[in-house]
Amino acid sequence: MSDTVLDRFLRYVVIDTQSDPASDAQPSTEKQKDLGRLLTAELLELGLSDAHLDEHGNVYATIPGNTSKDVPVICFCSHMDTAPDFTGTNVRPQILRNYQGGDIALPGDSGQVIRVEAHPQLKSQIGNDIVTTDGTTLLGADDKAGIAEIMTTAAHLLANPDIPHGTIKILFTTDEEIGRGADKVNLEKLGARFAYTLDGSTVGEIENETFSADGVTIDISGVAMHPGYAKGKMENAIKIASDIVARLPRDIAPETTDGRAGFIHPVDLSGSMESAHLQLIIRDFDDAGLVEKEALLKAIAEDVLLGYPGSTMTFTVKQQYRNMKQVLDRHPEIMDNLAEAVRRVGLEPVLHSIRGGTDGSRLSFMGLPCPNIFTGGHAYHSPLEWVSVQDMEKAAETIVALVQVWEERAA
Secondary structure (H helix, E strand, O other): OOOOHHHHHHHHHOOOOEOOOOOOOOOOOOOHHHHHHHHHHHHHHHOOOOOEEOOOOOEEEEEOOOOOOOOOOEEEEEEOOEOOOOOOOOOOOEEEOOOOOOOEEOOOOOOOEEOOOOOHHHHHOOOOOEEEOOOOOOOOHHHHHHHHHHHHHHHHHHHOOOOOOOOEEEEEEOOHHHOOOOOOOOHHHHOOOEEEEEOOOOOOEEEEEEOEEEEEEEEEEOEOOOHHHOOOOOEOHHHHHHHHHHOOOOOOOHHHOOOOOOEEEEEEEEEOOOEEEEEEEEEEOOHHHHHHHHHHHHHHHHHHHHOOOOOEEEEEEEEEEOOOHHHHOOOHHHHHHHHHHHHHOOOOOEEEEEOOOOHHHHHHHHOOOOOEEOOOEEOOOOOOOEEEHHHHHHHHHHHHHHHHHHHHOOO
């Protein structure tokens, strides 16, 4: 198979793999298995005889090592689902060859324009080939760019057995976009010591840190009463929940923070006069920051309830994921080898922190330390999503260099 990374990418993005947070199944949508079946077939065609799709939609495969050295088994991982934020049905990729600068108008929707002012990374793409949507769907570079890069690397290593490397595991997951990507991964079957997700963005960026994340649910029981005779009696649960939201600090919100600042973010509010349900997410790079924000939120809610003496609430905190840096710092060779690989392909590695989470967060705390590597994609989860072909090629080159570094530094 002599397909390029672009050939593969274009083949994968037209397969609708959007995940569904309202579904309790895994995968949350059966259509994710459509891509999984294709990838399994391609891996088998490459000669990876153990490639298979499990009942949860995860794809596993092994590239056997070809060195006598004792090299740790490394896994490369990407997710097959696309985000539920914007439609991924009927994706029509557009290729802008030899980009010469300027804004990019998308042909399917005149209101959708990728503007250089909002996407300054375009300034470094002069002469490159840019893949976009037609403006009516997302593209799916998150994370089908990563999949294409891993598949291209697998084909390259198998076609070039003179490149020494240890045993390499391939893992493609489902439902990462809804926070369940690692839920059904069988680490014993996978058999890797360390892993890398291909799920980043700007070329050269490597990521060893994510937010720590909790979810908070506040359930409110108010006092229902006929509105015609409610004076001094009714305590409207919707108003109580709204009061809590109204009192949230404006400077601790996603829309007012960046860098290493965390936030409190309401994501759902529903209810009636009698009862209301409020869901929030809490994010911070430090676990102590999570605790502080949760204490602040609880204090706000309790203060609001003082004005409604007949009403009650429950305040429930659920851990979602933790900053993977806590695990990765115990294995510095993982990032050291990655930084060296990035340098070998002619880039300067840029250490970056993710204001979010990846499969790597969960996998790291499940016992598989797993930082993140750039894919070249930008403007994820939106119709303005785009990726550079040359940056995808550079990501694939980085994987090849990385497995060589691990082999060279092994005993």
